[in-house]
Amino acid sequence: MNTPTMTPVRRARAILTVFLKEVRENLRDRRTLTSAFLTGPLLTPLMFMLLINFTINRELDKAEQPLKVPVIGAQYAPNLLNALKEGGVVPQPPVADPEQAVRDQQIDLALRIRSSYPEAWRKGEPVQVELIYDSSQRDSHTPVDRVTDLIENYARMQGAMRLVARGLSPATAIPVVVAKRDQATPQSRAVLLFNVLPYLFVLTLFIGGMYLAIDLTAGERERQSLEPLFANPVPRWKIFLGKLAAICAFSTASLVICLVGFSVVGHFVPTGKLGMELHLGPSFALHVLLLQAPMIVLLASLQSLVSAFAKSYREAQTYLSLLMMLPILPSVVLMVMPIKPQDWMYSVPLLGQHLGILDLVRGSGVSPLHLALCLGGSAVAAVIAAGITMQLYRSERLAISG
Amino acid sequence: MIEVKDLHKAFGAVKAVDGVTFAARDGQITGLLGPNGAGKTTTLRMLYTLMKPDRGQVLVDGIDAAVDPLAVRRQLGVLPDARGLYKRLTARENIDYFARLQGLPEDELRTRREALVRALDMADIADRRTEGFSQGQRVKTAIARALIHDPRNVILDEPTNGLDVMATRALREFMRNLKAEGRCVLFSSHIMQEVGALCDRIVVIARGRVVADATPDQLRAQTGESNLEEAFVKLIGSDEGLAA
Numbered sequence: 001m002n003t004p005t006m007t008p009v010r011r012a013r014a015i016l017t018v019f020l021k022e023v024r025e026n027l028r029d030r031r032t033l034t035s036a037f038l039t040g041p042l043l044t045p046l047m048f049m050l051l052i053n054f055t056i057n058r059e060l061d062k063a064e065q066p067l068k069v070p071v072i073g074a075q076y077a078p079n080l081l082n083a084l085k086e087g088g089v090v091p092q093p094p095v096a097d098p099e100q101a102v103r104d105q106q107i108d109l110a111l112r113i114r115s116s117y118p119e120a121w122r123k124g125e126p127v128q129v130e131l132i133y134d135s136s137q138r139d140s141h142t143p144v145d146r147v148t149d150l151i152e153n154y155a156r157m158q159g160a161m162r163l164v165a166r167g168l169s170p171a172t173a174i175p176v177v178v179a180k181r182d183q184a185t186p187q188s189r190a191v192l193l194f195n196v197l198p199y200l201f202v203l204t205l206f207i208g209g210m211y212l213a214i215d216l217t218a219g220e221r222e223r224q225s226l227e228p229l230f231a232n233p234v235p236r237w238k239i240f241l242g243k244l245a246a247i248c249a250f251s252t253a254s255l256v257i258c259l260v261g262f263s264v265v266g267h268f269v270p271t272g273k274l275g276m277e278l279h280l281g282p283s284f285a286l287h288v289l290l291l292q293a294p295m296i297v298l299l300a301s302l303q304s305l306v307s308a309f310a311k312s313y314r315e316a317q318t319y320l321s322l323l324m325m326l327p328i329l330p331s332v333v334l335m336v337m338p339i340k341p342q343d344w345m346y347s348v349p350l351l352g353q354h355l356g357i358l359d360l361v362r363g364s365g366v367s368p369l370h371l372a373l374c375l376g377g378s379a380v381a382a383v384i385a386a387g388i389t390m391q392l393y394r395s396e397r398l399a400i401s402g
Numbered sequence: 403m404i405e406v407k408d409l410h411k412a413f414g415a416v417k418a419v420d421g422v423t424f425a426a427r428d429g430q431i432t433g434l435l436g437p438n439g440a441g442k443t444t445t446l447r448m449l450y451t452l453m454k455p456d457r458g459q460v461l462v463d464g465i466d467a468a469v470d471p472l473a474v475r476r477q478l479g480v481l482p483d484a485r486g487l488y489k490r491l492t493a494r495e496n497i498d499y500f501a502r503l504q505g506l507p508e509d510e511l512r513t514r515r516e517a518l519v520r521a522l523d524m525a526d527i528a529d530r531r532t533e534g535f536s537q538g539q540r541v542k543t544a545i546a547r548a549l550i551h552d553p554r555n556v557i558l559d560e561p562t563n564g565l566d567v568m569a570t571r572a573l574r575e576f577m578r579n580l581k582a583e584g585r586c587v588l589f590s591s592h593i594m595q596e597v598g599a600l601c602d603r604i605v606v607i608a609r610g611r612v613v614a615d616a617t618p619d620q621l622r623a624q625t626g627e628s629n630l631e632e633a634f635v636k637l638i639g640s641d642e643g644l645a646a
Contacts, residue, residue: 017502021491028490224486228544231450231482232503233475396453 014234018242022216023249032211036250040207041258044200049265056269066090067143072098073113077121080113080129080154087150098132108143109133124162194361195331198354201255201288202327205299208254209247210320213303216243218316226399240304240393244386247300255292259285284360291356291366294378298349301385308392330354346370347377403428403586404449404555409458411444418444420610422458426588426603428554431581433597434590436607437638442590443483445607446559449588450480462555476504479553481561485544489533493524496532497547504551511550518546522576538569545576556580558589562596574600598630608638 026032065088072094074081081091091111095101098110112130120127129151133144160170220226230236259280266280306323310316330351346352352374356366366374392398404426411419419441426432434442447453449460451471460467460474467474487496494515501511519528522542527535532543541561549556558577562570577600580587591597597604598618606614606621614621614637618630625633 014503014505017499021488021499024495025488025490220486223489224484225488226486227452227482227484228480228486228500228548229503230452231475231478231480231548232500233472233505234503235472399452 014238015242015245018234018239019245019249022212022243022246026212026215026246026250029211029215032215032250035211036208036254037257041204041254041256042261044204044258045261045265048196048200048262049268052269067146068092069143069147070095070098070101070107070110071113072110073115073117076113076115076117077129080151083154083157084147084150087146087153089147089150102132102134105134105137108137109147111147195334195358197361198357199328199331201258201292201357202295202299202350202353203324204258205251205255205292205296206303206324206327209251209296209300209303210324212247212250213300214307214313214316214320216246217304217307218310218313219307221399222313230399236393237390240390244297244300244304244389247303248296251296251300252289255289255296256285259288279361279363287360287366288357291353291371291374294375294382295349295353298378298382298385301382301389305385305389305392308389308398326350343369343373346373349378349381352377403461403463404432404557404588405459405461406445406449407459407461409445409448409460410456411441411448411453412456417610419448419455422607422610422612424605424612424615426555426586428586429581429584430602431577431587431589431600432603432605433601434588434605434607435592435594435597435634436590437592440607441610442592442607443559446482446557446588446590449557450478450482451475452482476551477553477555479549479551479556481541481544481548481556481558483559485540487532487535487540487543490531492531493528493535493539493543493546494519496543497550500547501550506551514550514552515546518549521579522546523572537564538566541565541569541573545573553585555586556588558587560590560592562591562593570596594631594634606634606637613637 067088068090069084070092071081074091074094084091095107095110098107098112101107102110110132112132114128114130117127117129131144131147135144159173163170163173220229229239262280263282263285302323303320306319307316310319327350331354334354341355346355346369352370356370356374359366359370406425407423409419409422410417422441422445424432434445436442444453448455449462449467451460451467451474454468462474462477465473465477487493488499491499497515497518498511501515506514519525522545524539524542524546527539527542532540535543541564545558545561561577562573565573574596577587577589581602589600601618603617604614604621605612614624616624621633621637622628622630625636627633627636
């Protein structure tokens, strides 16, 4: 022990000191590492890819695969049956009670041709064939459409032939024709599928910073190390900024890993089969990072705020899992009621990022105005949230653990 | 030198500290003695500026804690009631963290740290992560990080709490060394023997007020009791919350 001397004091590096210590300490925590760098950021791209692949392949399969349909009374309409077979339908032997079989989900649909069919056909009267299905079953939808289209096409063709046989032009029977001109580009079609992407990115940020936010406030108080920390000659706002920077570093790293994951996974999504294009490469990743930059600070501040309020580590965990529901709002709202994006919406945190990322996916890019609104609006929110948390850090109660 | 003048602090309707005045001088060990809940910890928390007093003044080496709390904290080495360590850091890393927050240059940090590691006899645990440390090892680490910046004034809140006999003896010896180096040592305790054996001056607190401020001998004379324990009981008015 030396004799008491006054030490020259340098405090400019306090924020950096806190930041480096928190990063180093948390890099040694396996649970934080796993959730921030492994499960959090990589699970979403993987799940996303599986989901998209499943959806796309199911749709494609339905359109190309032979469709097995039990037909009752096949012998009454051999020509119709031939037309169906050309369209990929494989007629199956009749089932005894088709209504019951459909209700029991044994079959998706059944076709019934009445014995009156040949008689009516000969007389040139309209004949009815019945399709038995259950529309509350999602699976039956595409097969029903396929069989209906085939039968209607057959009917139109036969109708046209009858008119020709009577010396009339088939066009007389079709006074109005609808010409569908879809203005969707391949990219804009992808947007429908990729509506959930912005939420996944926010979720990744959230999970990436969550354990740190809890650990650095509620956790440190619970372990009784906050009081000795505050006994050091460092203003509390500097301690808070150091901790905030550490949370941001982890959530940013989490998002970067996630974006790299998506750019890899993007190659395995068979969007080409649906006539779509998808760009999840470096340019997309950099733009997402830029859009999310203020969101990173905003989320970290909110997480710190909530954990500073909580009385214990567990309580903080509970509150934060509730807060995690918040970022899903824009995705859900926009999916349920598609509203036309207005300029001001870009300045709303979360919503702005959502719209911006969808613009990127759509391939049109984010306009400078929208980019400025998005960054500005969220930055203001981030500064406010950080300011409130800083105020909370100054309160006496924050440090007291017992 | 720590001076406390007429400190008040209330939590709601509860007056935790209700007019506390005393001084702890350099080169002396001052004991803050009182039963559990007497207001010792709250008084100390106002000293190291964790809490703001409702009324009254705290001066550390002449610096007013209300005017320049950072300068006050720089003059203090504090072992608070809460002495949590960072369990994923080693003892040395725990000490270094506080040293850097105190603004110590790296070369001075190393010299000071190694001196403390020797003085506290903790060379064998210095590079271990503090998770799983015994109570004694934790207190040693917490004291080392509190004194890393060579503070003139040392505040220890119930330092021997939870320590075994050997660790307690070592800690008392360490406190005597701090005194010999001319520092102002202020510590709180509810253990009379400890206060009696160590202190040059005893401040007895009960129900948020100072009921006595004297040397151990004066206390005995004042109360007419030759036994310190009886003297305390007489001062406090009951023997509740005191340990022999």
